[in-house]
Each structure stands twice: as C-alpha cells, then as structure tokens.
Amino acid sequence: MISLVENDAPQLQELMAAIVAHAGTAAVIGITGSPGVGKSTMTSALVKAFRAQERRVGVLAVDPSSPFTGGALLGDRVRMQDHAMDSGVYIRSMATRGHLGGLSAATPQAVRVLDAAGCDVVLVETVGVGQSEVEVAALADTTIVLLAPGMGDGIQAAKAGILEVGDIFGVNKADHDGADHVVRDLKNMTRMVERDPGDWRQPIVATVASTGQGIDDLVDAISKHRDWLAESGELERRRRARVRDEIEALALATLRQRFADLHGDERLDTLADKVLLGELDPYSAAGEIVAAVS
Amino acid sequence: MISLVENDAPQLQELMAAIVAHAGTAAVIGITGSPGVGKSTMTSALVKAFRAQERRVGVLAVDPSSPFTGGALLGDRVRMQDHAMDSGVYIRSMATRGHLGGLSAATPQAVRVLDAAGCDVVLVETVGVGQSEVEVAALADTTIVLLAPGMGDGIQAAKAGILEVGDIFGVNKADHDGADHVVRDLKNMTRMVERDPGDWRQPIVATVASTGQGIDDLVDAISKHRDWLAESGELERRRRARVRDEIEALALATLRQRFADLHGDERLDTLADKVLLGELDPYSAAGEIVAAVS
Structure with a gap:
C-alpha cells in the first residue's frame, strides 16, 4: 500500500476510502535534525523501547531532500537490521518525489496506512533543517528535534527555527565533548520563549542512542507530551491541521x-x-x- | 520594493509590470549549506571579490526555515558591516513567510528588483539542507554548496541531495582538521555521477572565507560556470524554469x-x-x- 502511495497510483482514492475509518489511533512521532546527529540510531533505539512495551511500531524514513535521485539510501534500512526479524516492526524508506501532492500529501497517507494496519506508534524520520523540518512537525503529534555537539552553535540552531518546531529536544552523542554546552544553550533559548500557563514546556533530554543511555527519559518525555496533547485539546487541533494540509x-x-x-x-x-x-x-x-x- | 515583495503588497503586480523589462542581466548566485559552515562569511568574502571587479552586488539573505518567527536574525546584517558604507553593495535579509506564493514566488521577485535596480551580481544566501536547498538551486544561475569539516560525513552529504544541487562545492574552514577528508569524499562522489561530454563537471574549491584563502579560485569557478551556462544553453533553460516556477x-x-x-x-x-x-x-x-x- 505504501508503494501505491509513493507512486501516486490511480487506486489510491479507493484505497484511502477503504482504510480511512480504520485509522486514527496511532501515536505519530516525528524525528528530525541535521545530517549526522544520529537520527537513524535514535529511531532504532526508540523502536526497541516501544517494543519492550509491546507496542507495534511502524517506521517511515522520509527523504524529501532528494527530489532528483528519489529515494532514501540503503543505509537506513541496513541500520535497522536489528528489527528485521520482529513481526511487530515495519520499517520503510519512502520517497515522496513522485507524489502529486509532495511530502504534505504522501506522508499523511503513508502514516494512515500504517495506522490502519494496526501500528500503535508510527515514527517518521526525516533529514532536514528548514522547510522539510517544519513540514514534518506538521505531520506528527509529537516532534523530536535531535541535536548533537559539534554541529554548529546555538544561534545557528535558533536560525533554523528548531525552537518552534520541537516538542522535545534530544541532545544526542551526549558522551561527546560539548554536549553540556548544547544542553545549556537550548535551556537558555527555551527559557526565552513566552508561554502561557498550561502551555507545553519543551524538555531537553541528553541521550547516547548507540548505547541506549537516556532513551528511557526520552520515552518518558514522549509519554508526558502525549498526555498533555490529549488534555489540552492540542491533539485534536494538530490532527485536524494535518488533514487540512x-x-x-x-x-x-x-x-x-x-x-x-x-x-x-x-x-x-x-x-x-x-x-x-x-x-x-x-x-x-x-x-x-x-x-x-x- | 523588497519590503513590498516581502509583504505581498497589493501594488506588487503594478510594480513587477513596471520593472520586468529592466531585469534579466544580473548573474544570480545561490549560496547554501548546513548551519555553521560559514555561509555569511563566504557571502561577505564574495562581495569583496566582486567589488574588486567593480561589479555592483546585491545580497539577499533568505530565511525560509523560520515560518513561525518570520525573518532572519540580526546576525546576518551585523556580519555584513564591512560593506555598510559601500554604495555599490545592497544587503537585505528577507522573510518569505508572508508571501502568498512562498519562497518560490517571493525570491525571484526580490531578485528581479535587484536586477532591475542595476545589480550585476545577486547573491542569494539560504540556510538549508533539504527542500529549501533544492528551491534555492532552482532560483540561481549558479549554486554554490558550502561544506565544512566536522559537519557530518560523506554519506550524510549525499543523503541531503547536495550532489545534484551544487554547481560548485566550496569546502570552507579548509584550515580545520578533516578538510582534506571532505574534499576527498566529494571528489569520490562527484566522480561517480554519470555525465555526458559537454556536461558541467562540478569543481571542488577549498576555502577559508574568514581570511580570503581560496576566494579567487571560487570566483574563477563561478566565472567558468557562467561561461558554460551561456555556451550550453543551460542559462536560458534555467531562467525559463525559474520564471515558470x-x-x-x-x-x-x-x-x-x-x-x-x-x-x-x-x-x-x-x-x-x-x-x-x-x-x-x-x-x-x-x-x-x-x-x-x-
């Protein structure tokens, strides 16, 4: 079905009509950040954590950044080999270039497919600083922005608009030099954002995805954000905005x-x-x- | 006039109708790359080089990555202070969020304004990996993709689609550890691209924008690309594609x-x-x- 989405097949309308009533329960989690921060490793670590909770997990590695080559590199799938034998995990790299409505139409359709197929969690991983990052945020219930030390300083991060996009910040490679600095910069920046009482306060979680360090904290932050989404009415608002788009x-x-x-x-x-x-x-x-x- | 473009003012149609016949001669050069590679410093170095050739230069720092905050940070302008007293240089940070047609409509309009106003060169600087990078490539006659050591490895760069986007690769911060490695990776990657005889071969130029090292080589590469564009008919093709978009x-x-x-x-x-x-x-x-x- 995702191949049909990817290729914008003529059957798509019929397909969506058939599955639309079965979707709507999956938690959609976006993971984004610059190249090199460890998104794929983090995705793999989160899959492991959600599987330990016996939740069925779908992973979409969306690559909107390469409209010319069309399609994510093999590397993504190779790195996800840990989960290859687990029938409770579905992993898919997806190109959106062929799709008539681009990223904004193809990705929610693919999420809907996984949702209707019974995934409890859908992880959407996207490379990107810039527009694609913002689009991913619009697609997810919860967006995790990953950073890592040595990838550019605080001002640059602010410039890329990540403050507005992230519901949760992960500072990955926390065992590398400079991680404390990134955490501190983020804390200072998030502190400057004006908030009303009841607004979500973006947590900053230090992680080492390759060893699993901090992943429990991240999963906990995701769960807290989920509760906040439901209680505040924001979940409904986000899902409506996503379908509108x-x-x-x-x-x-x-x-x-x-x-x-x-x-x-x-x-x-x-x-x-x-x-x-x-x-x-x-x-x-x-x-x-x-x-x-x- | 650029404020009118930015704000999508009602006078815009009349304005464009008045200036459209005066545009079409400026060389439009895009500069893009991840946060932290030194785009602003490079822009400033190129402005200096073009001014030494007595060419009038317009700079647009476009920030498509922050649709929420709307607008580039003051930092860009601060860093361009070197040229503040030079009447042959016009520098402008531009937000495109308010514009009805987004980046794809606002930026060519702003380029047209600078072109019609007599700029010989228009530099368009944009943060970005991903979609915005691709859009910038579509806007420029010549796109320079900047990289720097320590910003992620070769595979990651390929993933971000930069190979297809860049006409010229600048490896900035060439005095830092690992710059040789980035140059070598890029050489290996560009070698793998299939080309017909007569196709442009993307040069890789090592630079230290902050000291001016390698800038002459970069300016030379831009000039060679310009000649190739004109001779191959690619310039006409690109400009038509830009207006179509x-x-x-x-x-x-x-x-x-x-x-x-x-x-x-x-x-x-x-x-x-x-x-x-x-x-x-x-x-x-x-x-x-x-x-x-x-």
Missing part, C-alpha cells in the same frame, strides 16, 4: 494536473518567455493560468 | 486565496473532521475544494 495539497495537485492536461507545459513556456522578454508581468501570467483551470 | 506558485496562491475567500477555512475544517471520523477519504474532500474554486 493533506486535503489542500491534494486539491492544489489536482488543479496543477488539470492545468498540465490542457497543454499547460507549452503554455507555461510561452508565458515564461514573455516574462523573460519583459513583455508580461508574472502576475498577469499567473492570471492566465488561473483562468485556464477554472 | 514563479508563475505557477503565483497561480496556485491565487487559487488558494480564492478558496479562502469562499469561507474556505470553515469548509476545510468540516471536510477535515469528516476525514478524521472516517466518513470521507481525502481525495473526495480535495475534489470538493477543486469544485468550489473552479
């Missing part, structure tokens, strides 16, 4: 497709050439496209 | 706005709730939206 992405993709079907490619080239020659402004060009599809 | 982003934004104007917010909520209750699939929900705007 999905619907909107599909609608825009449909309109784009409709335009393409109307010899849109040539028409766009003609319009682009007029703009390049200085004969037409881009807004008027866009207006012609809007008129064509509506 | 801009037009399409504006068209989709217009459609989205049109939907929002039709009490779309409530309607989307109602549709999302039906999907969450398992009563409706997301494709049928998207179909209702498409029907509403067209």
Whole structure:
C-alpha cells in the first residue's frame, strides 16, 4: 500500500476510502535534525523501547531532500537490521518525489496506512533543517528535534527555527565533548520563549542512542507530551491541521494536473518567455493560468 | 520594493509590470549549506571579490526555515558591516513567510528588483539542507554548496541531495582538521555521477572565507560556470524554469486565496473532521475544494 502511495497510483482514492475509518489511533512521532546527529540510531533505539512495551511500531524514513535521485539510501534500512526479524516492526524508506501532492500529501497517507494496519506508534524520520523540518512537525503529534555537539552553535540552531518546531529536544552523542554546552544553550533559548500557563514546556533530554543511555527519559518525555496533547485539546487541533494540509495539497495537485492536461507545459513556456522578454508581468501570467483551470 | 515583495503588497503586480523589462542581466548566485559552515562569511568574502571587479552586488539573505518567527536574525546584517558604507553593495535579509506564493514566488521577485535596480551580481544566501536547498538551486544561475569539516560525513552529504544541487562545492574552514577528508569524499562522489561530454563537471574549491584563502579560485569557478551556462544553453533553460516556477506558485496562491475567500477555512475544517471520523477519504474532500474554486 505504501508503494501505491509513493507512486501516486490511480487506486489510491479507493484505497484511502477503504482504510480511512480504520485509522486514527496511532501515536505519530516525528524525528528530525541535521545530517549526522544520529537520527537513524535514535529511531532504532526508540523502536526497541516501544517494543519492550509491546507496542507495534511502524517506521517511515522520509527523504524529501532528494527530489532528483528519489529515494532514501540503503543505509537506513541496513541500520535497522536489528528489527528485521520482529513481526511487530515495519520499517520503510519512502520517497515522496513522485507524489502529486509532495511530502504534505504522501506522508499523511503513508502514516494512515500504517495506522490502519494496526501500528500503535508510527515514527517518521526525516533529514532536514528548514522547510522539510517544519513540514514534518506538521505531520506528527509529537516532534523530536535531535541535536548533537559539534554541529554548529546555538544561534545557528535558533536560525533554523528548531525552537518552534520541537516538542522535545534530544541532545544526542551526549558522551561527546560539548554536549553540556548544547544542553545549556537550548535551556537558555527555551527559557526565552513566552508561554502561557498550561502551555507545553519543551524538555531537553541528553541521550547516547548507540548505547541506549537516556532513551528511557526520552520515552518518558514522549509519554508526558502525549498526555498533555490529549488534555489540552492540542491533539485534536494538530490532527485536524494535518488533514487540512493533506486535503489542500491534494486539491492544489489536482488543479496543477488539470492545468498540465490542457497543454499547460507549452503554455507555461510561452508565458515564461514573455516574462523573460519583459513583455508580461508574472502576475498577469499567473492570471492566465488561473483562468485556464477554472 | 523588497519590503513590498516581502509583504505581498497589493501594488506588487503594478510594480513587477513596471520593472520586468529592466531585469534579466544580473548573474544570480545561490549560496547554501548546513548551519555553521560559514555561509555569511563566504557571502561577505564574495562581495569583496566582486567589488574588486567593480561589479555592483546585491545580497539577499533568505530565511525560509523560520515560518513561525518570520525573518532572519540580526546576525546576518551585523556580519555584513564591512560593506555598510559601500554604495555599490545592497544587503537585505528577507522573510518569505508572508508571501502568498512562498519562497518560490517571493525570491525571484526580490531578485528581479535587484536586477532591475542595476545589480550585476545577486547573491542569494539560504540556510538549508533539504527542500529549501533544492528551491534555492532552482532560483540561481549558479549554486554554490558550502561544506565544512566536522559537519557530518560523506554519506550524510549525499543523503541531503547536495550532489545534484551544487554547481560548485566550496569546502570552507579548509584550515580545520578533516578538510582534506571532505574534499576527498566529494571528489569520490562527484566522480561517480554519470555525465555526458559537454556536461558541467562540478569543481571542488577549498576555502577559508574568514581570511580570503581560496576566494579567487571560487570566483574563477563561478566565472567558468557562467561561461558554460551561456555556451550550453543551460542559462536560458534555467531562467525559463525559474520564471515558470514563479508563475505557477503565483497561480496556485491565487487559487488558494480564492478558496479562502469562499469561507474556505470553515469548509476545510468540516471536510477535515469528516476525514478524521472516517466518513470521507481525502481525495473526495480535495475534489470538493477543486469544485468550489473552479
């Protein structure tokens, strides 16, 4: 089913209609951070911890950063070999490039598949600083932002917008030099965020994913966040926002497709050439496209 | 004018119509890379080099990674103080969050403003691994991907899709331990890319932006890439693709706005709730939206 999602197969509408009533119970956890912070190792450690709680786990390694090559590297799967023989774990690298609605439509659909298939937890792992990180945050109930010492200083982290995106911060490779410094910087930064009483206070958890150190604390933080989500009404709000994004992405993709079907490619080239020659402004060009599809 | 772009002001169409015939001559150079590799220092070094060639330079520091806070940190401007008194340099941090068409529409508009205003070179600096990096590559004639030692290994770099995005690789902080290693890894990776004769071969330039070491080589590589772009027809192809993206982003934004104007917010909520209750699939929900705007 995830292959159908990935390839944006024509059966997808029928498939989604069939499974939509069976989804809605999985806890969706996003894991993101810069390359090299140890996301895959952390994902593997979390899978182990959730399995110890006898929860069924689905893992989606989404790679939105490579629209050209399309698809995550083999490395992800290799690193997850620990769980290869466990029927309570499903692991999948997924490319979203072929999907009409991109990351915003493909990922919630894949999450829905795993949810409906009976996963109690769905872990969505994504490389990224920047837009893809923000999109992952929008897809998850709980977003863990991983950092590690030696990957750039505090100001840089703030610049990348992680403060707003993370529900929980993991400072991984906590046995490396400089980890204390990262924890301290994060503490100072999170302290500066204005909060109302009842707002979530982002915990900072030091971990060494490769040895399992701190993983219990992280699992505990995830569980506390889950409780807060349910009590505050935020869970419902986030899930609605996620479905809204999905619907909107599909609608825009449909309109784009409709335009393409109307010899849109040539028409766009003609319009682009007029703009390049200085004969037409881009807004008027866009207006012609809007008129064509509506 | 860039403030008008940033704020998606109603005058924008008129403005673009007035300047579109005056743009099209600037060389647009994108600089991207993970946080901490030294993008701002490199931008400053390149500004100095281009000024030595008596070329007028515009710098756009685009921060797509922070849609919540909206806007780049003051740090960028502080670091560019060297050029504050030079009337041949214009430096601007730009947020794209308020813009209807997002990064894809706002940035080319801002580039057009600087181009029409007489900049010979427009440097677009963007934080990012992932989607934003790819978008920046689409915006520039020449994209420089900066790396630095200690920021994650070769496989990670490949994962982030930088191989496809960079026209030129800069290995900055070349005086730090491990820089040779990064250069070697990049050489091995670029060697594996299949190329036709006549295709561009991505050069790898070791630099220390803070001292100016290697900057002449980088400027030389940019100039060679420029020649290749012109001779191969790639420049025309890239510029057309850029304008196409801009037009399409504006068209989709217009459609989205049109939907929002039709009490779309409530309607989307109602549709999302039906999907969450398992009563409706997301494709049928998207179909209702498409029907509403067209």
